[in-house]
Amino acid sequence: MSGRLIALTAAVVVGVASLCVAGLVTLTGAATACSVVTTPAGTTGRYDTGQVHHADVIVTVGVQQGIPVRGQVIAVATALQESGLRNLGHLGEDNDHDSRGLFQQRPSQGWGTPAQIMDPEYAAGAFYRALVTVAGWQSLPLAVAAQAVQRSAYPDAYARWEGDAAALVGLVSDQPAGSPGEQCISVGGWMRPIQGTFVSGFRTDDRPGHDGVDIAAAKGIPIHAAASGLVIRVVCNAHRRDGSPYSCDVDGHPVTVLGCGWYVELRHPDSTVTRYCHMRRRPAVDVGQQVAVGQVIGQVGSSGHSSGPHLHLETHIGEHATASHAVDPVGFFASRGIDLTAT
Numbered sequence: 001m002s003g004r005l006i007a008l009t010a011a012v013v014v015g016v017a018s019l020c021v022a023g024l025v026t027l028t029g030a031a032t033a034c035s036v037v038t039t040p041a042g043t044t045g046r047y048d049t050g051q052v053h054h055a056d057v058i059v060t061v062g063v064q065q066g067i068p069v070r071g072q073v074i075a076v077a078t079a080l081q082e083s084g085l086r087n088l089g090h091l092g093e094d095n096d097h098d099s100r101g102l103f104q105q106r107p108s109q110g111w112g113t114p115a116q117i118m119d120p121e122y123a124a125g126a127f128y129r130a131l132v133t134v135a136g137w138q139s140l141p142l143a144v145a146a147q148a149v150q151r152s153a154y155p156d157a158y159a160r161w162e163g164d165a166a167a168l169v170g171l172v173s174d175q176p177a178g179s180p181g182e183q184c185i186s187v188g189g190w191m192r193p194i195q196g197t198f199v200s201g202f203r204t205d206d207r208p209g210h211d212g213v214d215i216a217a218a219k220g221i222p223i224h225a226a227a228s229g230l231v232i233r234v235v236c237n238a239h240r241r242d243g244s245p246y247s248c249d250v251d252g253h254p255v256t257v258l259g260c261g262w263y264v265e266l267r268h269p270d271s272t273v274t275r276y277c278h279m280r281r282r283p284a285v286d287v288g289q290q291v292a293v294g295q296v297i298g299q300v301g302s303s304g305h306s307s308g309p310h311l312h313l314e315t316h317i318g319e320h321a322t323a324s325h326a327v328d329p330v331g332f333f334a335s336r337g338i339d340l341t342a343t
Contacts, residue, residue, distance in 0.1 A: 186337030261303025
């Protein structure tokens with residue numbers, strides 16, 4: 001990417017930041033800042049409808065080509081760095097003056113004709129076709145995978161867009177069901193998994209073995225991935241006190257039934273784990289699946305050891321979700337810009 005392109009990209013960033021008024025955050029806000037995501041209109045406090053549309057095109061093409069969520073995040077992050085998610089024409093008479101489009105691809109380097117590259121669907125497809133040829137791309141750091149495709153003079157620049165890209169992929173790929181509402185996605189790409197009432201804390205005096213927090217919500221409310229990550233467990237954990245089996249597909253009981261019911265665990269890029277318990281039915285994801293922040297992973301229920309519909313949410317420092325690794329989700333989320341106790 002040329003110096004002229006860097007300058008234009010900076011101008012795009014400044015332009016986008018100037019849109020963030022009336023309390024909405026800028027692109028490089030503090031770690032505790034949040035962007036407001038409004039559904040289903042498809043806008044965020046940092047990005048306008050045109051940029052969200054281009055993210056949607058990139059994700060849609062990825063789905064059509066069978067590209068996992070990780071690849072979609074890499075693609076959106078790359079477009080954020082290269083063009084600010086704008087479909088730009090060539091930028092001037094310098095060394096890469098023929099760069100254009102969402103990914104600033106060059107006809108002279110075989111990416112396609114100028115007209116093809118200016119077609120966002122074609123450009124996204126071309127990016128994905130190149131990405132899947134990179135050995136082990138799914139396990140590479142985002143900047144390394146993007147650089148293997150783009151070969152930029154600034155290879156480390158892609159990494160700073162990972163949080164925003166994950167938030168955008170989650171926004172356009174799996175909107176919450178129901179009436180329009182607002183959700184907060186932090187600058188680092190985290191969000192509250194459901195909107196509900198905070199009813200029980202972590203290891204309180206009356207519940208010292210309670211390794212998470214409880215958020216009450218109506219049965220069937222979608223549960224969203226709090227951040228992008230890998231599904232590492234999908235489990236039915238319910239049994240009677242005498243050890244006999246109990247179904248996770250029906251309501252449990254606070255006295256006679258034990259266990260987490262239907263639950264999911266996600267491992268995030270920083271090796272932390274989030275666990276989501278008491279789902280209504282088998283979760284909507286499978287082990288080994290990459291999910292984006294905001295993606296629906298299940299529904300609120302009351303399976304297992306439960307007195308009513310709610311989400312039991314646990315956070316663990318380390319890849320094994322054991323009691324020794326459990327930490328208070330309120331502090332865990334607060335450090336990532338999200339207030340779990342807000343109603």
